[in-house]
Amino acid sequence: MFLSEKEIEVRYAETDQMGVVYHANYVIWLEIGRTQLIKDLGFSYAGLEQDGYISPVTNVNVNYKTPVKYGETVVIRTWIEKHSKLRTTYGYEIVHEDGTVASNATSEHVIVKKDNFRPVSLKRVHEAWDAKYVEIAKVNA
Numbered sequence: 765m766f767l768s769e770k771e772i773e774v775r776y777a778e779t780d781q782m783g784v785v786y787h788a789n790y791v792i793w794l795e796i797g798r799t800q801l802i803k804d805l806g807f808s809y810a811g812l813e814q815d816g817y818i819s820p821v822t823n824v825n826v827n828y829k830t831p832v833k834y835g836e837t838v839v840i841r842t843w844i845e846k847h848s849k850l851r852t853t854y855g856y857e858i859v860h861e862d863g864t865v866a867s868n869a870t871s872e873h874v875i876v877k878k879d880n881f882r883p884v885s886l887k888r889v890h891e892a893w894d895a896k897y898v899e900i901a902k903v904n905a
Contacts, residue, residue, distance in 0.1 A: 765843055765900065765902055766801075766804075766805070766843060766844070766900040767841055767842070767843050768797065768800050768801035768804045768805075768841070768842045768843070769800075769839050769840070769841050769842075770796055770797050770800040770839065770840045770842070771837055771838070771839050771840075772793060772796065772837065772838050772839070772840060773836075773837050774832055774833065774834050774835060774836045774837070774838065775834070776834050778834070779833065779834045783833055783834060784831040784832060784833055785831070785832040785833070785834075787826070787828065790826050790828070790858065790867055790869065791824060791826065793838075793840050793858060794824070794826075794840070794842075794854070794856050794869055794871055796840060797840035797841070797842035797854075797856055798842055798854050798856075798871070800840070800842065801842040801843070801844075801854070805893075805896050805900075806896075807890070807893050807896075812875075812889070812890070813878070815889065815890075816877060816878045816879065817875050817876065817877060817878060817884065817889050818875075818876060818878050819852075819873045819874065819875050819876075820873065820874065820876060820881075821871055821872070821873055822851070822872045822873060822874055823870075823871065823872040824869065824870070824871045824872075825869060825870050825871075826867060826868075826869040827867060827868050827869065828866075828867050829864075829865050829866055829867055829868070830860065830864055830865070830866050831866070832858070832860070832866045832867075836860065836861065837861055838858050838859060838860060838861070838866060839858070839859045839861075840856060840857075840858055840859075841856065841857040841858075841859060842854060842855070842856050843855045843900070843902065844897050844900050844901040844902065845870055845901070845902050845903065846901055846902065846903045847886075847894075847897040847898055847901040847903075849885050849887070850874055850875075850883050850885055851872055851873070851874055852872070852873050852874075852886070852897060853870055853871070853872045853873075854870065854871050854872075854873070855868075855869075855870055855902070856868060856869040856870065856871070857869075875889055
């Protein structure tokens with residue numbers, strides 16, 4: 765399984781009144797992890813957009829295990845959980861420096877034409893990118 769890792773230093777602005785990372789910031793971290801995975805594979809989400817396509821989130825699920833606090837450094841681990849003709853599910857794990865899991869998550873995405881939001885397969889848009897996802901996905905649906 766191909767695993768991408770991205771280190772994040774927790775900023776004060778990401779914390780809430782309790783001194784822990786506010787729950788919505790995890791979704792931003794997932795995007796950072798997903799973007800890093802795509803970059804590590806040699807592709808560019810910005811390039812996809814320039815070609816007239818976007819990849820909206822259709823579902824996100826975050827499970828919070830242990831709190832992350834200001835001043836800590838975490839690692840976002842990202843992989844392709846599932847990939848099918850029209851849908852890709854990314855898997856994530858956010859890990860403390862000591863290796864304990866702070867959170868795990870999944871997000872589902874589709875590729876759509878920017879101008880009309882009609883779904884299109886990644887294979888049709890970028891055959892090499894699709895082939896790489898098929899190769900590294902834990903599950904091919």
